[in-house]
Amino acid sequence: MRILVVNVNTTDSITQAIARQAQSVAAPGTEIIGLTPAFGAESVEGNFESYLAAIAVMDCVMAYDRPFDAVIQAGYGEHGREGLQELLDVPVVDITDAAASTAMFLGRAYSVVTTLDRTVPLIEDRLKLSGLWDRCASVRASGMAVLELEASPHKALEAIVRQAELAVIEDKAEVICLGCGGMAGLDERIRQLTGVPVIDGVTAAVTIAESLVRLGLSTSKVRTYATPRPKAIAGWAARFCR
Numbered sequence: 001m002r003i004l005v006v007n008v009n010t011t012d013s014i015t016q017a018i019a020r021q022a023q024s025v026a027a028p029g030t031e032i033i034g035l036t037p038a039f040g041a042e043s044v045e046g047n048f049e050s051y052l053a054a055i056a057v058m059d060c061v062m063a064y065d066r067p068f069d070a071v072i073q074a075g076y077g078e079h080g081r082e083g084l085q086e087l088l089d090v091p092v093v094d095i096t097d098a099a100a101s102t103a104m105f106l107g108r109a110y111s112v113v114t115t116l117d118r119t120v121p122l123i124e125d126r127l128k129l130s131g132l133w134d135r136c137a138s139v140r141a142s143g144m145a146v147l148e149l150e151a152s153p154h155k156a157l158e159a160i161v162r163q164a165e166l167a168v169i170e171d172k173a174e175v176i177c178l179g180c181g182g183m184a185g186l187d188e189r190i191r192q193l194t195g196v197p198v199i200d201g202v203t204a205a206v207t208i209a210e211s212l213v214r215l216g217l218s219t220s221k222v223r224t225y226a227t228p229r230p231k232a233i234a235g236w237a238a239r240f241c242r
Contacts, residue, residue: 001027002068003209005202006035006060007181008044008053008075013150014182018074018202021184025203027210033068035060043146043182044075045116054080058087070209072098074181074202076114077123085225091212092219095201096123099177100132102204106197107174109137111167113160114179115149117141123179138171139179140164149182157186161193168196175199 005022007015019034026032037056041049057080061071070091073081081094103110112123120139127133142159149156160183167173176198178187187200212218219225 001029001070001210001213002031002033002066003070003072003206004033004035004061004064004068005072005074005206006057007037008040008050008057008073008078008080009042009146010037010040010056011042011147011150012036014146017150018181018184021200021202022072022206025206030206030210032206033064035064038063044078045119045146047122050075050078050080050122053078054083058083062087069213072202072205072209074205076112076179076181076201077119077126082225085219086228088219089221089227090218091209093205093209093212094126094130095181095205096126096179097130097132098205098208099179099199099201100127100130100136102199102208103175103177103197104132104135106199109135109171109173110175110177110199111137111164111171111173112139112177112179113163113167114139114141115144115146115182117143119179137173138167140167140171146180146182149180156183157189160186161190164190164194164196164198168194177201 015034015036023032037060040056044053073094084092123139140163144156164176184202187198191198
């Protein structure tokens with residue numbers, strides 16, 4: 001089984017970290033391929049960058065020229081999953097959906113701890129669109145930018161733990177979701193420090209994707225995610241409809 005794990009930003013070191021985290025939970029025989037978009041922002045922290053990333057991720061996946069069995073979009077709260085689901089006949093799993101849906105098996109309510117406050121509304125909107133909002137106690141910002149997670153790991157850990165603790169005490173969350181692909185690998189340490197289940201969306205997405213492939217299931221093409229109708233598309237995006 002081959003699973004593509006697509007970073008939503010163009011920072012290759014983050015792609016590598018995400019791919020390592022994904023491979024750490026993959027079953028024997030599952031190959032993880034980390035992909036970095038050819039264009040876009042070095043970190044995604046707002047609507048403009050998120051919409052740009054949606055196009056870049058679709059471009060990246062459609063440019064990949066080997067067979068694959070599933071795709072993971074490794075951006076928390078980012079746009080683009082629906083487009084991939086239209087374009088592909090294999091399962092597409094977004095780490096936002098993967099983390100939140102997994103959390104609901106483990107507690108009555110979950111909270112998301114993300115990066116900057118400006119990303120909070122994007123995550124809230126994605127959870128509402130996915131039907132996962134009702135069990136969300138809160139979405140909290142750590143105040144750490146995406147690139148700071150890599151540059152200042154100890155400071156980032158402290159900031160995330162502080163907000164996770166507040167989510168448990170003040171918001172009554174019973175499970176914490178890490179709201180950024182760049183937080184991959186921090187789940188176990190945060191779990192030890194907070195005493196509650198902590199979910200990394202990347203690893204959750206891998207196990208979900210593997211399960212869907214083994215079950216022989218993929219996106220329904222009956223209506224919402226039907227394959228795009230054949231039509232003329234000008235410019236580089238033409239390969240989307242190959």
